[in-house]
Amino acid sequence: MNAKNLFSKNIVLLIFLGTSLLSSAQDRIFTYTYQSIVLNKGQRELEVWNTLRTGRDDFYARLDNRTEFEIGLGKSLQTAFYLNLTSKTKTVEDLGVKSISTENEISFSNEFKLKLMDPVANPFGLALYGEYGIGTNELELEGKLILDKKFNNLTVATNVVLETEFAPEYVNNKLNWVKENKLEYYLSFGYSLNPKLNLTLESAFKNVYVDKELEHSALFSGLGFSYINDNFWVNFTVMPQLLSLKGETNSLLNLNEYEKFQIRLLFSYAF
Structure with a gap:
């Protein structure tokens, strides 16, 4: 092999490695919709999530904060650990006094995420996601099917999410565990203006089932x-509620289970 060919192959290899590391470090361009990319083995990332939910018939504000430590395990698998903090301020009424x-x-x-197909090397990206959550007032199990594809400057991603929550509740002085199922669909588009900046459009269709009946x-x-x-x-992302298909409380919106607006800010550092 002559020096020129060796130099050319080394340049191609460096470009490939650099692109791979960059795409792995940038795990996502959306705030609500997941992508199939996973971190390389040993690569670590610290993510901070902040979600503000507000807008109901009376005053209501909820702030969700998730601090996530993410690490690549190799063989297209990564895991993450979260500390979740939630603060809710709302209107309560007692004997007509608010x-x-x-x-x-x-x-x-x-969480665990396993990449099965790559959005660039394969016809589309495909990943499976599983998460469990433990709190003092509920237990959660969540699964996601993640698909995405990159077309030049356009990124398209979709998720199907099934979540089951178990919450303790007393009925006639007997402790029961109430089960609630959530089925959600996400579809998002991102357009790259340059290598650093993307504009995004995200949509979510959220459903809540209790005893197999659609409630919200x-x-x-x-x-x-x-x-x-x-x-x-x-x-x-700013994500307003556009339409309620079940459980309307105010005009065309469901302001019992959901809010008028959800605003989410994510920031992350890979090291």
């Missing part, structure tokens, strides 16, 4: 952006 009440929750979660259903959609700078990235 007041403001605040409650706080804390929980732990652990609503459609959300909103705009956002993603900014990447070396090992740091930040994603932001």
Whole structure:
């Protein structure tokens, strides 16, 4: 092999490795919709999630914070550990007198994501995702089917999410575990303006089932952006509720289970 061919092959290898590391470090350009990319073995990432939910018939504000430590395990598998903090401030009424009440929750979660197909090397990206959550007032199990594809500057991703929650509740002085199922669909589009900046459109169709009966259903959609700078990235989305298909409480919206607006900010550092 002559020096020229060796040099050319080394350049191609460096470009491939650099692209692979960059795409693995930037795990996602969406805030609600997951992509199939996973971290390389030993690569670590710290993500901070902040979600504000507000807008009901009376005053209501909820802030969800998730601090996530993510690590690549190799063989297209990664895991992550979460510390989840939630604060809710809402209107309560007692004997016709309204007041403001605040409650706080804390929980732990652990996820695994397995990439089966790559969105660039294969016809489309495919991944499976599983997560369990443990809190003082509920237990959660969640599974996701993740598909995505990159077409030049356009990224398309879709998720199907099934979540089951178990919460303790007393009925006639007897402790029962109430089960609630959530079935959600996500479809998102991202357009790359340059290597650092993406504009995004995310949509979510959320459904809640109790005793196999549909209790709540609503459609959300909103705009956002993603900014990447070396090992740091930040994603932001405003997701208003557009329409309720079950459980309307105010005009065409469901303001019992959901809110008028969800606003999410994610930022991350890979190391």
